[in-house]
Amino acid sequence: MPNNTVVNAIEKDQQKEQESLNLFYSTQTVIQKALNKLGYTQEMYELLKDPIRMLTVRIPVRMDDGTVQIFTGYRSQHNDAVGPTKGGVRFHPEVDEEEVKALSIWMSLKCGITDLPYGGGKGGIICDPRKMSFRELERLSRGYVRAISQIVGPTKDIPAPDVYTNSQIMAWMMDEYSRLREFDSPGFITGKPIVLGGSKGRETATARGVTICVEEAVKKKGFELQGARVVIQGFGNAGSYLAKFMHDAGAKVIAVSDVYGGVHDPNGLDIDYLLDRRDSFGTFSKIFEHTISNSELLELDCDILVPAAISNQITALNAANIKAKIVVEAANGPTTLEATTILTERGVLLVPDILASAGGVTVSYFEWVQNNQGYYWSEEEVDDKLSRVMIHSFENIYQTAALHRVDMRLAAYMVGIKKVAEAARFRGWV
Numbered sequence: 001m002p003n004n005t006v007v008n009a010i011e012k013d014q015q016k017e018q019e020s021l022n023l024f025y026s027t028q029t030v031i032q033k034a035l036n037k038l039g040y041t042q043e044m045y046e047l048l049k050d051p052i053r054m055l056t057v058r059i060p061v062r063m064d065d066g067t068v069q070i071f072t073g074y075r076s077q078h079n080d081a082v083g084p085t086k087g088g089v090r091f092h093p094e095v096d097e098e099e100v101k102a103l104s105i106w107m108s109l110k111c112g113i114t115d116l117p118y119g120g121g122k123g124g125i126i127c128d129p130r131k132m133s134f135r136e137l138e139r140l141s142r143g144y145v146r147a148i149s150q151i152v153g154p155t156k157d158i159p160a161p162d163v164y165t166n167s168q169i170m171a172w173m174m175d176e177y178s179r180l181r182e183f184d185s186p187g188f189i190t191g192k193p194i195v196l197g198g199s200k201g202r203e204t205a206t207a208r209g210v211t212i213c214v215e216e217a218v219k220k221k222g223f224e225l226q227g228a229r230v231v232i233q234g235f236g237n238a239g240s241y242l243a244k245f246m247h248d249a250g251a252k253v254i255a256v257s258d259v260y261g262g263v264h265d266p267n268g269l270d271i272d273y274l275l276d277r278r279d280s281f282g283t284f285s286k287i288f289e290h291t292i293s294n295s296e297l298l299e300l301d302c303d304i305l306v307p308a309a310i311s312n313q314i315t316a317l318n319a320a321n322i323k324a325k326i327v328v329e330a331a332n333g334p335t336t337l338e339a340t341t342i343l344t345e346r347g348v349l350l351v352p353d354i355l356a357s358a359g360g361v362t363v364s365y366f367e368w369v370q371n372n373q374g375y376y377w378s379e380e381e382v383d384d385k386l387s388r389v390m391i392h393s394f395e396n397i398y399q400t401a402a403l404h405r406v407d408m409r410l411a412a413y414m415v416g417i418k419k420v421a422e423a424a425r426f427r428g429w430v
């Protein structure tokens with residue numbers, strides 16, 4: 001009998017043979033399909049399949065023990081035909097160049113879907129912020145801004161938070177950029193603390209956008225959100241506020257998880273208690289004696305599943321075991337292309353990441369507009385504007401999918417890429 005490690009290795013090898021977990025290549029595949037459906041030439045694909053600019057930087061940081069550690073960071077700018085590029089910065093040990101490139105392309109698509117005047121950008125640093133002190137994180141954040149300062153700015157490329165980055169990190173980055181340029185530049189970055197020009201509603205925006213997509217998807221599937229069983233993977237910015245909004249809407253949140261594992265109660269979890277106990281990295285599960293694994297969580301019996309953590313979680317290996325009727329992707333890239341096909345063929349309504357998680361960048365845009373005009377809006381105004389954008393974007397993609405008889409992921413790519421392609425065409429680039 002082979003032992004468990006051998007079985008896992010065999011399963012992983014089989015998975016590699018069956019499907020590509022490379023987010024960048026899968027993204028290129030769907031872009032090619034979307035451009036073909038829209039009737040664009042191969043030249044347009046050649047332009048849009050890669051970022052126009054990718055900067056790799058080495059950031060020396062003096063650690064608290066006096067040693068110097070050199071970190072590697074990236075900033076990818078997919079395309080700036082529509083306007084300045086925009087997108088988050090993630091601090092994570094598994095950040096890699098190809099993933100950052102894919103994430104920047106998805107930002108172009110999100111901005112196209114929500115009709116924002118931006119192209120897509122994304123950044124990341126290979127590091128583990130959970131093992132760094134507050135001061136080390138500040139030095140790393142400032143070092144990253146110095147390293148990428150030539151290619152970013154309020155009218156060039158505007159960063160924002162993503163996995164394991166938050167409003168404090170945005171504040172240090174904004175301060176560093178303002179010092180370099182010798183004037184206060186709140187429009188350089190979004191997701192800032194409110195006192196530094198952050199927008200009301202940005203903290204909860206990604207989760208609000210996902211909530212609207214869940215509400216719209218439930219209507220399409222013909223059941224009620226009230227009493228529906230919801231499972232959420234990830235309990236950080238996106239997942240934790242989503243759990244709260246789902247609970248407030250009368251749904252039953254039966255399981256949530258963090259990087260270490262999850263908790264499950266078929267009668268519904270005490271969300272306020274979990275919110276109270278989570279730390280700034282979205283971790284809470286260590287306080288529980290009995291937990292389930294993240295793979296068990298994804299396969300739980302439920303009505304709505306929301307992956308809100310990292311990429312490649314629903315693959316050809318587990319897609320057939322997913323019990324949810326609706327999967328709404330709050331995370332970037334949680335479902336592989338093969339798994340998308342399996343879920344769609346099984347009648348699961350899959351709301352893709354580039355639509356479902358677009359609430360964050362939408363309110364980031366509102367923050368940038370407020371910074372540029374120096375006049376700030378109420379939270380109600382922000383939420384109302386976000387709602388209108390998300391409902392319209394959902395319906396547009398749902399109808400596009402029906403019209404072209406394609407799944408919602410391809411429909412979302414078609415809507416998103418069209419704006420970028422048209423901007424490039426009018427500029428005379430292709």
Ligand SMILES: NC(=O)C1=CN([C@@H]2O[C@H](COP(=O)(O)OP(=O)(O)OC[C@H]3O[C@@H](n4cnc5c(N)ncnc54)[C@H](O)[C@@H]3O)[C@@H](O)[C@H]2O)C=CC1
Pocket residue numbers: 161162163164165206233234235236237238239257258259260281282283294308309310311330331332357358360361
């Ligand atoms: N924060 C934002 O505004 C936006 C976030 N997103 C996406 O949503 C996802 C979550 O982002 P945030 O909530 O901002 O991050 P976060 O850093 O606030 O929280 C991440 C959560 O995922 C969990 N996690 C990390 N690694 C994991 C693993 N290997 N398995 C299971 N869980 C794991 C963490 O424990 C934590 O609960 C990411 O894919 C991000 O790109 C998308 C759009 C906007």
Ligand SMILES: O=C(O)CCC(=O)C(=O)O
Pocket residue numbers: 086087088089110158159160161162190191332357358360361362364365
């Ligand atoms: O708020 C933003 O500008 C970007 C958010 C982001 O990185 C994302 O949607 O993946």
